[in-house]
Amino acid sequence: MSLNKEWFTEICPESGSAFSLKVKQKLHEEQTPYQRIEVYETEHYGNLLVIDGYVMLTDRDNFFYHEMLAHPALFTHPRPRRVLIIGGGDCGTLHEVLKHPSVERVQMVEIDERVTRVCERHFADLCSANDDPRAELHFEDGIKWVEGAPDGGYDVIIVDSTDPIGPAVGLFAEDFYRSCRRALQPQGVFVQQSESPLLHRSLIDTMHEKLRRGGFDDTHTLCFPQSCYPSGWWSATMASASTVLTDFREQDAADKGFATVYYNRDIHRAALAVPAFMTGRPAP
């Protein structure tokens, strides 16, 4: 269902809301073994990536999500060198991670190679760092990858997945979190996209519980705008066994020496603020 054929619409049934973007044309459509990928050219948001009918990103506003998934975690770790990205096939998170000069190696493990190949063609900016010699692209199952990873092999693990339905369900499970904890060095930082603070509060609460049961002693949710996702407000949840997540390398963030569109030191601090309703009150 859509406004008419000039619009792409995503309905969010659990909130009885819908978001639509006016489109000029469909640029690509294919069914992979994992999911249905579509790319549209929109009127005001640049290109739009859709997977299984859900908005994944647009050229115009993906900076919120990719910057807030990458930089807070990397500026929280004292010296991130080895980074693992699970999912993230559009390569936008990889692009942000590679801006950190301390990073020596980034492994991106995406289950569906077609997402990356489609994005190389239609979201060339996001993929512009893929040839960086520090970057490795692996098209495999991320859960199995982490299970097979050596103990303490990573400084930061970033889970950049679709919603917790279909192929991504296992990425929101306690067993997966326990594997990630094991694959991180003791000061390691984990971060995962965690849906809308307004609409998916119970998912976020459950994630915190599972992360703690999985061996992480500190957990903290970051909030940030994301105009093309339901409610326009999104979150990422960090976890660590020994690093205090509300502290970060503030001076390094202030002197970061690379360009961002949304992220800066003050925005990092701001994203750590916990809204009144997330400190024990029932969800609105």
Add this chain to the structure above:
Amino acid sequence: MSLNKEWFTEICPESGSAFSLKVKQKLHEEQTPYQRIEVYETEHYGNLLVIDGYVMLTDRDNFFYHEMLAHPALFTHPRPRRVLIIGGGDCGTLHEVLKHPSVERVQMVEIDERVTRVCERHFADLCSANDDPRAELHFEDGIKWVEGAPDGGYDVIIVDSTDPIGPAVGLFAEDFYRSCRRALQPQGVFVQQSESPLLHRSLIDTMHEKLRRGGFDDTHTLCFPQSCYPSGWWSATMASASTVLTDFREQDAADKGFATVYYNRDIHRAALAVPAFMTGRPAP
């Protein structure tokens, strides 16, 4: 244009986007001398107020806007006693202002009495403080009211208007800002809703210029989520002649002693953070 008759849809032409809410029934519709008012019962957002086809508020998420319009300005002023609200006919901002025990008198000046009468019926919670003896409701032209106000009569002026089109255009004008400056005491704080930081960046930049030309030496934009407005991200712009807007009564905010859903001291600080793209870069 709507998804179908079960949905209310607002199209934002300047961004080629649309937001829809699933509705159960239309509860009210009338054409006043100023505008067309509609109220719907939605499936998951409670009641929905629509004016001239634009979403004004829903039961579920109006707390973001009303709290962020009221509390940062009131906790920035050293001791707010006399408050003027221009617009705000739904009475949600009035409701928040009256939570401050220092406030002795609040005048709300709304041009269209019918907005308030409709909200008294369909948004009773927002109007539940209207009988407070400190509250005065005046149904008059806000621009003329401020022009006729005595010098320095107010500690805080809040402009809670519709978009800067139609009857609200004059509320975004330099002459109006100059009148507000005159009607505020020297430490007075002005605040006005200022649209989406993502979509209406040039409006915000122009507001800062006009406010400064109107006699305010400090101006600062606050950002916060607002899921039912275009982009899901909204702003309020504060101005003052002599109060530093990035400082506020932090301890009083921490010990506020009244309930809020979103606002708290940390969220106040967070809303003051300026995204990278608002510090000189072109709008995304």
